Amino acid sequence: MSQPSPSPSSTPFKFPTYHASYPPFFTLQPNTSTLTAQYRKWSRLIQRYCRHHRLYKLSLTSTIDSPLFKNTELKKRLSLQDARSVLEWMSRDEGGRRIEWVDQKGRVVDGRPREDTHDTCWVFWKRPEEWGDVIAAWVEETGQKGVVLTFYELVNGEGTRGEEFHGMDQELFRRALSTLVKRGKAQVFGGEGAEGTKFF
């Protein structure tokens, strides 16, 4: 579980060969079984890409021209519409709920994807509960059960440097902890900006 966490863009992202030199990858297939395989490949690619670049949120309009969706070598790109349907697939159960659409104010939206509302999404290369597991495992490993830790300490502190969750999005971190609270593994207290947590 302990992946090296390279700082964003320190090494160039290595695209898989099918992205690099297989043009049909950029056309969504009409055959359903092929399409499912294609969605899975795209899902994996997007998650890897986001992890590599430490992206927790993705804005379609701003990334559609990024190398993720556009291969200038091949002169191929995934159209905005197709990219949206890939993300939509990822948001569903069959896609493992790997993304979550949010509106400008950061509220979760659902329903049929629309151009105006469905532009930005969380990309869960780890879902909140998976993040929670990672954090809980780290706490256990370092023997800090029952110790009160501040959020800042956990996310930005020296002690977590090199951990996957170091420097992660505050909001996502909060959601990860809340899944632990729900499961009774942690307790959150304190006010806005100075929250602390205690693991059991």
Added chain:
Amino acid sequence: MFFQPLDLTTALRPSLLPEEALLFVQDAVGLYEGKYKLPNHQNGHAYLTTHRVCYVDNLEPRKNSVAVELKTVDRYEFYVGFLKSSAKITLHPKAAKPSVTSSRNQSLISAQLAAPSPPRSSSTSPIHRGSSPFPNARSGTSTPRPSNATWVCTICSFSNPVPLNFDPATANSNMSLPPCLSCGIKPSFPHLLKAAISNAAGRRDSQSPNQAPQQPLLESHGQYDANSSSEYTRPSINDSSTPPAKSKFQCPRCTFLNHPSLLTCELCGAPLLFEESEAAVAIGESIGRPESPGPTMNGSNSGLDNDTECVKFSFRAGGEKIFYERLKGAMVQRKWLLQNAPPLPDSYQSSTSGQPNIVGPDGIIRPPTERERTVGIAALERQGLQLRKKNEAVIGSAFEDLDALMASAKEIIALAESFSKKSDDGSTETNQLIAESAKALDMVTTKDMLGSSAGSESLYLSEMSRNLAEYLTDDAKGILRKEGGIMSLVDLWAVFNRARGGVELISPMEFEKAARLWEKLKLPVRLRQFKNGLLVVQQADRTDDKTIAQLLAWLQELHHTPHSDNINWDYETFGRGVTAQETAQRFGWSVGVASEELEMAEEKGALCREEGVEGLRFWENWIVEMSDDDDVNDDGIDVEPVHTVEDMEQVQRNLEDMGLI
């Protein structure tokens, strides 16, 4: 000996000899040899050609199909059918003489040598037939002489004695017949013969019921045949209503026993044939009839090598009348004699010079060698002029009327072919048209060639279906091969109708119906429907899997042959995409067919598509097949679907609701 083995075409129709033409086809036909049904030959098609009468079995056409050459037929008889007995046409073989038999008929000769007595003499036939159920029928009784036979005068109904010197086996119509003793009118020969025979048969039956009335000549008389055969089987079919051995027929209305030759009941006037026609209709509806009046020969041999006295074609679904008429025509025309005959002498030959024209090897009718001593260009021009005139005359007279056309068909075809050869520099389309119209003269299935019975529509369709299959698989024409083994039904319809030369065109609806019959008739072509509704014609053995394999093999090839375009991807790994146009070019398909085949392959997951500015390209499907890059498979990324607790609970609830848990 009488039966010849029959070669079938790919469409399970008799393969015709050169010059042979199909005259008539009738389905639901059974075959008799002598008086006995031939096993395995009871449900088939009868094909009448100018040279042969063929029987093609419906169930096992390759095994049980036989033909009778018309040139070995001496006489043929027609029997209209009676009660349960269907109409029949009887063919009698010629008394075999070695000089008559062609080299093909070796078996015939040997059979004759084995049985030296001529088949028509009454002491032969059934005895020599090992397969006959009555092995020792009438040995010794060479010619039964009916001493007290009588015939009933058709005019005054007086019963006259049959003259003692009247022997049914040897009598012929040239004999002088004694007039009626009461009114003095001479009886007709068949009438007298019938009377004599029925007397003889009656007596014989009363003597020994096991003896079969086997006398080859007797069977040439349909009316008698009806009586004897029905009387023969009645005991087994319906014992309670068995009439006395003397053949009489019960009137269906008043139960009066009528004389068999009466068409209406003597007592109440009810038509006696009524029942028979009803039976015929019933038979037409279901060809596989459960019982038939004729006994079945239970020997296993089909009579191919056997000495046969006569062959009967039983028409269970009608069509016998037209068949008979056409048979009559064919027997009169004796087309088989023309097989090696020289072409018709042409009538336009030079009123100017007395020389016969010479038909050149290329079919052009050449003028006789020049008599005039002109030389140089003038001579050439004259020659050319004469040639043109001659050809003009040939064509002109050919179109005078249809008969003339048929008569000069050979020449016209030769001309058309030579024209098409000559005009090589001309447009190829014209060439093709001419060539095809020439070929069209042997395209045969037309409506008037088929029986007009109840099932004629389906017979027409099935015959056309076979015709089409033959046309498609004919190697000489190579229609399918030219189109890369697949062509759209519409194209085929156009080509086929054009090949018919503008006559007897087929309506699209019937054409489609006929094409849909291929599968049912187990013909070597098949009709396939693409998912957008396009109908195409293919060889039956050409399946989707084969097509896909073909496409994939080609795409594999492309891994090693870089495209001329500047390619900026790793073509050795993924190959490249192909367009429908390229595919059409590669396999000789039409573009429509190619794109349909590609989409079919895509549907099956073998290919996938790339939509781009240059159009649609198809690629090998690496999306499904290829695993994700090896180095990233253990990257901790999860793309599997989630199953939430609510989901599982929902499933659990559903199962409980259904009572499964």
